[in-house]
Amino acid sequence: xxxxxxxxITPLLAVTLLxxxxxxxxxxxxPETAMTDSLFRGGNTLDTVSLAEKPWQELFSDPQLRKxxxxxxxxxxxxxxxxxxxxxxxxxxLQKKLSLLPSVNGSADVTRKKMSAQTTAASNxxxxxxxxxSASWELDIWGKLNSxxxxxxxxxxxxxxxxxxxxxxxxxxxxTSYYNLLAxxxxxxxxxxxxxxRQKDVESMRILKESAVVNGAAVVxxxxxxxxxxxxxxxxxxxxxxxENALCRLLGRTPGKIERGLLSRQSPKTDLKIGISxxxxxxxxxVQKAELALREAFEEVNVARASFYPSFSVTANGGFSSLNxxxxxxxxxxxxxxxGLTQPVFNHGQVQANxxxxxxxxxxxxxxxxQSLLNAGEEVSNALYAYQMAEEKQESRVKQLTALxxxxxxxxxxxxYSSATNYTxxxxxxxxxxxxxxxxxxxxxxxxxxxxxxxxxxxGGWK
Numbered sequence: 001x002x003x004x005x006x007x008x009i010t011p012l013l014a015v016t017l018l019x020x021x022x023x024x025x026x027x028x029x030x031p032e033t034a035m036t037d038s039l040f041r042g043g044n045t046l047d048t049v050s051l052a053e054k055p056w057q058e059l060f061s062d063p064q065l066r067k068x069x070x071x072x073x074x075x076x077x078x079x080x081x082x083x084x085x086x087x088x089x090x091x092x093x094l095q096k097k098l099s100l101l102p103s104v105n106g107s108a109d110v111t112r113k114k115m116s117a118q119t120t121a122a123s124n125x126x127x128x129x130x131x132x133x134s135a136s137w138e139l140d141i142w143g144k145l146n147s148x149x150x151x152x153x154x155x156x157x158x159x160x161x162x163x164x165x166x167x168x169x170x171x172x173x174x175x176t177s178y179y180n181l182l183a184x185x186x187x188x189x190x191x192x193x194x195x196x197x198r199q200k201d202v203e204s205m206r207i208l209k210e211s212a213v214v215n216g217a218a219v220v221x222x223x224x225x226x227x228x229x230x231x232x233x234x235x236x237x238x239x240x241x242x243x244e245n246a247l248c249r250l251l252g253r254t255p256g257k258i259e260r261g262l263l264s265r266q267s268p269k270t271d272l273k274i275g276i277s278x279x280x281x282x283x284x285x286x287v288q289k290a291e292l293a294l295r296e297a298f299e300e301v302n303v304a305r306a307s308f309y310p311s312f313s314v315t316a317n318g319g320f321s322s323l324n325x326x327x328x329x330x331x332x333x334x335x336x337x338x339x340g341l342t343q344p345v346f347n348h349g350q351v352q353a354n355x356x357x358x359x360x361x362x363x364x365x366x367x368x369x370x371q372s373l374l375n376a377g378e379e380v381s382n383a384l385y386a387y388q389m390a391e392e393k394q395e396s397r398v399k400q401l402t403a404l405x406x407x408x409x410x411x412x413x414x415x416x417y418s419s420a421t422n423y424t425x426x427x428x429x430x431x432x433x434x435x436x437x438x439x440x441x442x443x444x445x446x447x448x449x450x451x452x453x454x455x456x457x458x459x460g461g462w463k
Contacts, residue, residue, distance in 0.1 A: 024309060025143035025302035028150075028295050031369065039277035039377030040384070050275030052283040052458035056171050059269060059455060064261050065178050068251060072174045075252030079170060082163035089156040096145075096152035102137035107319075132319015132334075139314065144306035151299035158292035164285035164462040170250065172456035176449050177247040182263040183445040184243055188236045190437045191229055198226040198430070201412075205423065208415070218423035225427050229434065268447045274384060274458060280376045283459030290365075290372035297358070297365040304358040307351050310343035379457035387450035393443050401440060404433040
């Protein structure tokens, strides 16, 4: 047996060492497009400090928001499903790793036979006791099995990146939903204050009518002005309820009340560092996922290429077999060792077709990877610009609100002392003031959401 091993297995191992050095399979290299520094507009592209490096606990100062984000990370069902996909991919990876090792099976059999006296002179009946091991091993001469393992590794890392992408989106969605909820609360508060003011206006118009300062039309107009504010309250309340329910779904809980703070107490982060665009590959899980999908497809091409070449396998069997259990281990040893190869000859072009499919999948994965980088650059640029524009609007918005508040006060005073002023002027100024106040809430919300979106677009939230 030793001589057989020396002359059969040793040459095969030598071939393995000589030919499995990447002659057939190729080594993966990260695409050069990942290192481009012109993916997004704005910001200091020479500064490598990025907002994405900051933990989400430091980005959000509101304790209620922090609590909700942590609850979402613990209970969100999409995130839990993503974790199960990671577990499944991990099991597949282990399976691929084990395929590089020999498979060994054990067997134990007892056979009882009774032969015809005319066909044998052996004693009848008799028992055959058999116990042994069988092993088979496919030698990875061309690197096919190793490439398959690398493909499974890339697939596993891809599912992990997908899980992290869901986590970053979940944090951003919870924060955005929370801020939207605070904005709705603020709009409801502003509208209720407007209703109170307009209720007083109605009473004032009635007094002025009794004093013959205004006519009945002014009273009716003031009432209509009141009702126009009142009618928007149910819509705001409905929006608040729907926003609470949507946030509960993100948290993995049934619809209910959301404990929250005030919009006026939110302070958006002003020191926004976006780093350089090449950092997106290290920070954004979805870009990492696309790059790992490319790597997986690359290794599948290696597998398909290696399929053109013969596969080498070694099969060994051995054990003990005896008609008498009492001397089962005496002179009953048997073994066999077989080395063989299988070469595709005619399979209706299946190997060639598989190779073409693998190459096409690789090109598609490359295109998807480049598209993910372009999407990332677009999202960073848009979020940064949205923040800058919200900041620019603030100064003008403050001036507008100050002017409109004065306009409301002046027109109300003039209404009492000048016949040249009518309630239409008061109505116009009040409606303009309410619209500006609600728009001011939208400006603050835009700024807060822009920070959240920029944080997500840069890949923050998973580290």
